[in-house]
Amino acid sequence: MSNLAKLDFVALDISGNNYLLWVLDAEIHLDANGLGETIKEGNTATTQNKAKAMIFLRHHLCEGLKYEYLTVKDPLTLWKNLKERYDHLKTVILPKARFDWLHLRLQDFKSIDDYNSAMFKITTQLELCGEKVSDVDKLEKTYQTFHGSQLLLSQQYRQRGFKRYCELVSCLLVAEQNNDILLKNHQSRPTGTDPFPEVNATKYENRNKGHAGIRGRGRGRGTWNTRNDRKGGPREDPRDGSRDRNIVNFCHRCGGKGHWARTCRAPPHVVDSYHRSLNDNKGKKKVETNFADTNESQPFNYDYLDVSDFFSDPDGRIDHLIGDGSVQASD
Structure with a gap:
């Protein structure tokens, strides 16, 4: 069952x-x-x-x-x-299969695989209806339906003298893949230029130096183990988690963050520009630019202000503030 x-x-x-x-x-x-x-x-x-x-x-x-x-x-x-x-379905399928075969063209497909699939689908329907399609017919159909701009290419394939359709398709598939690779290499960057450098790339290499892969100097360095490696060493320092989060790797070669100078991959012009900016800033004081006064004709000294400077009375009297609380100046 x-x-x-x-x-x-x-x-x-x-x-x-x-x-x-x-x-x-x-x-x-x-x-x-x-x-x-x-x-x-x-x-x-x-x-x-x-x-x-x-x-x-x-x-x-x-x-x-x-x-x-x-x-x-x-x-x-x-x-x-x-x-x-x-x-009777053969009489229905046969006219459509003949029509599809008559209008089948290589130039109407984006790839050789799509054309080959359509070719076998149509020829199979014709064979089921009793009409045999030979390899010569398939070869001629392919040669005659190349794009008009590929006339020379069609003649070159014809001169190679293929006897079977599968041989021509294999050759076309290989040529199509090679053309795709050539176009990808051509479009990757402009002609005559170098590849773009990976400036921000970070590479970490554990050279197994020191205790537990940690390089250090002096007493007490390289004694803390990771969470998964606790063989023969003291227990993990609970302060390491917060300490690692606050450490920012700074490169003294290019001025970037996230890597050290020994692993820096910045191009030479970036390094030269960074060191040139360091040399230009030597001996100069940092200027705060939180306030900018555009009135340069009458500079005002803000360091010496008195209480009377904040009242409207020109003589500096404050009698108008005593009494009923009115703010009118005295005569």
């Missing part, structure tokens, strides 16, 4: 859209199981083989077709009935 639950190929649909493929798959599987004679005229197959073939064919029918042919018990009869019912 487990074999009945598994389909070897797609079951025949009641619409018959997959009839041509179903017939091909059914013939192949029946021959593989030694039951190919059961669907041929004048066969001498045993009753047991006919029953096996009938079980196989009914198992690969949709539920609607099973009920329609419920009374048929001979595999040859079932095969003929399905052929009479769906064989």
Whole structure:
């Protein structure tokens, strides 16, 4: 019963859209199981083989077709009935396949793979309908449908004298891949320029120097272990977590952060510009630019201010502030 639950190929649909493929798959599987004679005229197959073939064919029918042919018990009869019912599809598929073959052009596809797939799909439909497409026809179809700007290329492929279509397709696929690589290399950067340097790249190399891979000097250096490495050493210092978060690596070569001078990969012009700015700033005091006075004609001294400078009385008297609280100046 487990074999009945598994389909070897797609079951025949009641619409018959997959009839041509179903017939091909059914013939192949029946021959593989030694039951190919059961669907041929004048066969001498045993009753047991006919029953096996009938079980196989009914198992690969949709539920609607099973009920329609419920009374048929001979595999040859079932095969003929399905052929009479769906064989007219060849007359429907054949005109469309011929039309697709007539208008098939290599220049209409973006890649050789797409063209090759369409080629085999059309030729398979033609062969199922009884029309054979030879390698010569496929080669001529390919040669004659190159783009107009590739006329010389088409002639060069024709002069190579390919005998089989697969040989031409293999050559076209290799040429297409080489062209893609050439275009990627050409578009990576302008012609005559060097590759862009990785200025901010950071590289860490653990050279296994010192205790637990930590380089240090003096007493007590390199004694703290990581969380996963506690063999023979003191326990982990709880202050290391906050200390590592506050440490910022500063490069004294290019002035950047995140790496040391010995691992710096900055280009020479960046390094020269940084050192030139350091030399220009030597001996100069830092100027605060929080306030800018644009009135240079009458400079005002802000260092010596008195309380009277904040009142409106020109004589500097503050009697108007005493009494009822009014702010009128005295005469």
